[in-house]
Structures are given as C-alpha cells and as structure tokens.
Amino acid sequence: MKGRDDEEFASFVTGSQRRLRGTAYLMCGDWPLASDIVQEALIRVYVAWPRLESRTGGAHAYARRCVVNVAIDRARKRSNSEVPEVDGRFERADPGADLGTRVTDRESLVAALRLLAPRQRACVVLRYFEDQSVSETARLLSCSEGTVKSQTARALETLRQRLVLDDEATDLGVIS
Amino acid sequence: MSTLTELMRDVADHQPEDGFTDPTSLTALGRSRLRRRRTTVGVIAAAVVALVVAPFAIHATAGPEPASPTGKVIQLDQAVPGVAGRDYTTLSSVTSGMLHVGAGHLSTQGELPDGRLVVALVNAKGTAYLRHGGVLDPATGSVAWFPARDVGLYLGRDGDLLVFGTPNVGGGNLNTAPDHPYQVYDLSTGAWRSLPANRTVDLEWGGGRQSQVVSDGMLYVALDTAPTRPLWRVPLDGSSGWKQVGTVGAFGVGAGSLVFTNTVGPGQHTITVRDLATGSTHTVEASFIARRCSADRIGVSTAYLALSVACSAPGNADRLVILTHSGTRLASVDATYLEPTAVTDSVVGFSIPNPPGPGLHKAAASQGYGGYLYHPATGRLVRLSTQAAVMGPFTLPADPLQLWHYGNYPHDRPGRVIFDVVVPR
Numbered sequence: 323m324k325g326r327d328d329e330e331f332a333s334f335v336t337g338s339q340r341r342l343r344g345t346a347y348l349m350c351g352d353w354p355l356a357s358d359i360v361q362e363a364l365i366r367v368y369v370a371w372p373r374l375e376s377r378t379g380g381a382h383a384y385a386r387r388c389v390v391n392v393a394i395d396r397a398r399k400r401s402n403s404e405v406p407e408v409d410g411r412f413e414r415a416d417p418g419a420d421l422g423t424r425v426t427d428r429e430s431l432v433a434a435l436r437l438l439a440p441r442q443r444a445c446v447v448l449r450y451f452e453d454q455s456v457s458e459t460a461r462l463l464s465c466s467e468g469t470v471k472s473q474t475a476r477a478l479e480t481l482r483q484r485l486v487l488d489d490e491a492t493d494l495g496v497i498s
Numbered sequence: 499m500s501t502l503t504e505l506m507r508d509v510a511d512h513q514p515e516d517g518f519t520d521p522t523s524l525t526a527l528g529r530s531r532l533r534r535r536r537t538t539v540g541v542i543a544a545a546v547v548a549l550v551v552a553p554f555a556i557h558a559t560a561g562p563e564p565a566s567p568t569g570k571v572i573q574l575d576q577a578v579p580g581v582a583g584r585d586y587t588t589l590s591s592v593t594s595g596m597l598h599v600g601a602g603h604l605s606t607q608g609e610l611p612d613g614r615l616v617v618a619l620v621n622a623k624g625t626a627y628l629r630h631g632g633v634l635d636p637a638t639g640s641v642a643w644f645p646a647r648d649v650g651l652y653l654g655r656d657g658d659l660l661v662f663g664t665p666n667v668g669g670g671n672l673n674t675a676p677d678h679p680y681q682v683y684d685l686s687t688g689a690w691r692s693l694p695a696n697r698t699v700d701l702e703w704g705g706g707r708q709s710q711v712v713s714d715g716m717l718y719v720a721l722d723t724a725p726t727r728p729l730w731r732v733p734l735d736g737s738s739g740w741k742q743v744g745t746v747g748a749f750g751v752g753a754g755s756l757v758f759t760n761t762v763g764p765g766q767h768t769i770t771v772r773d774l775a776t777g778s779t780h781t782v783e784a785s786f787i788a789r790r791c792s793a794d795r796i797g798v799s800t801a802y803l804a805l806s807v808a809c810s811a812p813g814n815a816d817r818l819v820i821l822t823h824s825g826t827r828l829a830s831v832d833a834t835y836l837e838p839t840a841v842t843d844s845v846v847g848f849s850i851p852n853p854p855g856p857g858l859h860k861a862a863a864s865q866g867y868g869g870y871l872y873h874p875a876t877g878r879l880v881r882l883s884t885q886a887a888v889m890g891p892f893t894l895p896a897d898p899l900q901l902w903h904y905g906n907y908p909h910d911r912p913g914r915v916i917f918d919v920v921v922p923r
C-alpha cells in the first residue's frame with residue numbers, strides 16, 4: 323500500500339481495535355487470545371485494504387467478519403483438546419451490586435459463553451453485542467437466516483439455564 | 499436489571515490496557531503477509547513450470563506432484579546423484595592428517611564461508627574439556643590458534659563472532675555452573691569476550707540441559723524442561739543482558755523470525771511464527787505433527803520452514819516437513835534417523851548419518867546414508883554423498899556445509915580426504 327493508505331489503515335486500527343478486541347474476547351473468553359485474533363483479523367484487513375469499498379464502513383464490517391471467522395477457526399482447532407475452565411453452576415450476582423459482584427457477573431457471562439459452540443457464540447455476540455440483524459448475521463456467517471435463528475435460540479437457552487440457575491429472580495428474560 | 503447486551507458491553511468495556519498491537523507493527527506485518535503471499539505464488543508458479551518442463555529436461559527427475567493439502571511425499575530413492583559444479587561447489591577438502599596434533603587431535607566444530615574450519619583441540623583422553631580453539635585452513639593444514647580459554651562446544655557464528663559454551667554447557671562434564679557460561683571469540687579483533695551471566699537461571703545451566711541457537715546477533719538458549727521450555731536470549735555484542743523471550747517447545751530462529759512449537763514431546767501441537775522486529779505473531783496449522791509425535795528441530799529461511807518430527811523415539815527424527823511461513827505444506831521426507839541441516843531460500847539440507855567405524859561405510863550406499871539437498875521450488879532431490887553425513891548449521895543459511903566421507907577419522911591414513919566443505923547450489 324502507499325504511504326497515505328498506510329496512514330489511513332493505522333488510523334482505522336487505532337479507532338477500531340478496542341471494539342474488535344471486545345468482540346473477540348466475547349468469542350473466546352481469553353484476553354491474550356483475543357489480542358491475537360484481532361491482530362490476525364487486522365492483518366487480513368490490511369491485505370484486503372485496497373479493495374475495501376467505503377473505507378470506514380466497509381473496513382469495519384470486514385474487520386468484524388474477520389474477527390468472527392478467526393475466532394471460530396481457532397475455537398474449532400482448540401476444541402478437541404480444551405476443556406472449559408468452569409463447567410458447573412454459575413451464581414449470578416444481584417443486579418446493581420458493588421464492583422465485586424459486577425466482576426462476578428462478567429466472569430459468569432464469559433464462562434457461560436465458553437460453553438456454547440463457536441457458531442452459537444458468534445450468533446449471540448453478533449446479535450446482542452454487535453447489534454446486527456438476523457439477515458446481516460447470516461451474511462457474516464455465510465449461513466441462512468433460519469440457521470441464525472435456531473443457533474441463537476439454542477445459545478440463549480443455554481445461557482438462560484446457566485446464568486439464572488441459582489437466581490431465578492435475575493431478569494434475563496429480556497434477552498430473548 | 500441487566501440485559502445480555504448490557505452485560506456484554508460491560509465485559510468489553512473492562513479490557514486490560516496492554517495487549518493492543520501498535521498500528522505500525524500491524525502495517526509491517528501486513529506487508530510481510532503480502533510478501534509471503536507473493537513468495538508462495540512464486541513457489542507455486544515455479545513448481546508448475548517445473549511440472550511442465552521436467553518431462554523435457556535432459557536430466558529430469560520426478561517433478562513435484564500437483565499441490566495437495568499434505569504436500570509432496572519424498573522418498574530417498576527418488577534422489578539423483580549430486581554433481582560438483584551443478585549441485586554444489588567444494589570450498590575445501592580436509593585430510594585426516596590435518597587433524598593429528600601431538601598426542602591429541604582436532605575436533606572440527608564448524609565452518610566459515612571461505613572453507614576454513616573452526617576446530618578445538620581434544621586432549622589425549624578424548625575429553626570434551628577443550629582449552630584451545632582455532633581456525634584450520636585446509637589449504638595449508640595450519641591452525642591459527644585463539645588465545646587459550648576453556649571452552650565447550652562451538653555453538654554457531656554470527657559474522658565474525660564465534661560462540662562457544664563453556665565446558666559444562668556445551669557437552670562437557672564439570673559439575674558446577676560457571677560464572678559466564680558462554681564465550682564469544684571475535685575473529686576481527688582476535689579477542690575473547692564473556693557473555694553476561696544469567697543469575698535468574700544460573701542453577702539450570704549445568705549438565706548440558708539446554709539448546710542453543712545463534713542468529714541475528716543473538717544467542718538463544720532454551721532450558722530443556724518439559725512440557726515447555728523457557729527461552730532466553732542475549733546479544734552477542736554485550737550491549738545488554740539476558741531477556742526471556744517466551745516459553746517454547748521446539749524452536750528455530752532465522753531470517754528475522756522466531757518459530758516455535760507450543761510443547762516438548764507428544765501432544766497437540768501448534769506452531770507460532772514471531773516477527774522479531776515487530777513482535778507480531780501468527781500461528782501455523784500443525785495437525786500434521788501427530789499427537790504421538792514430537793517436534794524436534796526447526797529451520798527457518800525467508801521463504802521456508804523445515805521442521806523435523808520424531809515419532810518412533812524422542813530425538814530421532816523420522817520425518818522432515820517443509821512448509822511456507824503461512825503454513826502451506828510443500829513436501830515431507832520420510833526416513834529413519836534423519837538429521838536436518840541447512841535451510842535456505844532455495845534448498846533444504848538433511849542427512850542420514852551412517853554409524854561411525856571402519857568398514858561400515860561400505861554398506862552405506864545401499865542404505866540411503868548420506869547428505870541430501872531438496873529443492874522445494876522444483877521438487878528435485880539430490881544425494882550429495884553415499885557415505886556421508888552433512889554437518890552444517892541448521893539456522894545459518896549463509897554458511898556452507900561439511901560433507902563427511904568417512905566416519906573413522908583421524909585414524910585413517912594421513913593423506914586421505916575425509917570430508918569436504920561444500921556450498922549447495
């Protein structure tokens with residue numbers, strides 16, 4: 323790429339890396355791995371940069387797609403040998419609680435996300451974190467809208483079971 | 499009351515501040531990816547050309563098969579005899595008489611680009627406790643001795659700097675760790691320098707339980723622990739102290755990259771390639787290293803990685819896999835007791851060493867022993883010798899190779915050529 327394009331790319335990286343790493347972390351549950359995933363995704367963006375239309379919007383969408391694909395690929399490679407760190411009952415803290423309980427909330431969510439299959443996790447993250455529509459999620463994952471709906475429903479069912487298991491009063495009904 | 503969306507945003511908002519990649523590094527890595535893609539395309543194009551041209555060539559050998567996920571499988575009997583001038587150039591030849599010195603003999607340790615040899619004097623008891631090192635010029639048979647210093651095995655060269663382990667580091671037999679385990683001899687100044695001590699891991703230096711690689715102005719040392727090994731490095735110019743690079747399994751350094759596996763021994767393997775200039779990394783799919791097998795050694799050039807794999811017994815490699823930096827497997831060589839040697843951007847060297855001893859070499863020709871060069875771009879396999887082992891460095895592609903003709907020196911008759919120093923072409 324030319325120097326000017328490099329500057330645009332660097333600016334894009336600076337502006338998007340935090341958000342992308344958040345997506346990657348929700349996909350994998352590990353910050354160092356999330357950094358690796360984002361790095362790989364941004365390299366793919368760099369390679370594709372000259373042909374990305376509408377630099378800002380196009381690059382963001384492409385980067386998001388790369389993050390999800392890289393995360394799914396790595397999850398598949400790791401799935402044969404890795405066991406979820408937590409595989410039991412999750413206690414979800416009271417809403418509006420102090421810092422310690424909010425941390426517990428976050429850890430519970432990440433642990434629950436780890437129990438999902440990679441594509442289920444991708445559906446949930448894209449739909450509820452990235453705020454993508456069903457059709458857009460289907461396009462990003464290269465599958466049908468029906469698949470997105472069914473995968474999302476299964477994922478939410480798992481999350482609901484895990485996250486409200488010991489606290490029926492916790493309102494996760496709004497997520498469906 | 500939290501929704502899933504709020505909870506996810508809360509998680510993403512609480513990120514550790516380290517771990518972000520510098521945009522400049524990403525740009526550099528992106529350029530590197532583009533270059534490698536072009537290299538891969540070039541390699542594939544060359545392979546396609548070779549496939550088309552090979553049937554019409556006078557000395558044609560079996561060309562590369564069409565690209566497959568596993569790459570081409572190479573058998574030793576596909577090799578064609580190497581021809582001087584076409585496949586290699588002989589820089590110098592060493593006779594057994596050159597290695598007799600008084601009551602002892604010279605142990606050849608390595609080679610220089612001009613064909614001279616780094617040697618160490620072994621005493622009459624044959625101990626590895628080496629006090630005198632020097633450079634042997636095969637053209638004259640004379641040795642230019644270094645100032646006396648107790649050194650162990652020669653570990654490698656970077657420019658004019660020759661790196662040695664002290665006796666109990668490089669295969670010697672002292673029981674206590676020295677203050678300065680590594681010594682550097684500067685050919686340009688004729689002076690020794692001790693590399694700094696590593697106080698953090700001093701207790702681990704004894705007993706030869708480490709692997710060393712000299713590359714890019716650095717000495718890399720991995721302690722031989724399991725299932726992973728801490729990897730340290732120190733600059734050869736003494737400009738700074740030891741720094742822990744990371745934790746590795748098998749590892750190799752070259753062409754500005756550190757390449758390492760995740761574990762020592764059998765298990766599920768991954769390969770990581772780290773750009774030493776930018777610190778950026780990418781991983782290479784490594785399921786071809788079966789779970790029962792171990793990654794052994796890794797050679798690195800700008801274009802290729804060569805990884806030896808031991809499946810039958812730890813340390814005894816029986817497969818050499820050649821792949822690109824991006825993980826495309828180009829070829830694999832299956833042979834028992836295979837020893838990888840040099841990797842360059844045009845050739846991958848390996849040897850099947852025959853057992854030492856008088857007479858054994860007579861049977862070597864029919865058993866595949868010898869030194870080999872594989873050309874990834876054309877699929878051509880050349881056998882340099884039928885009675886030899888190639889003793890070249892694995893990670894210094896600029897250096898030549900030693901090509902041995904006999905394994906029973908220095909007891910052979912004095913005028914006999916016992917090995918050549920060759921440069922592959």
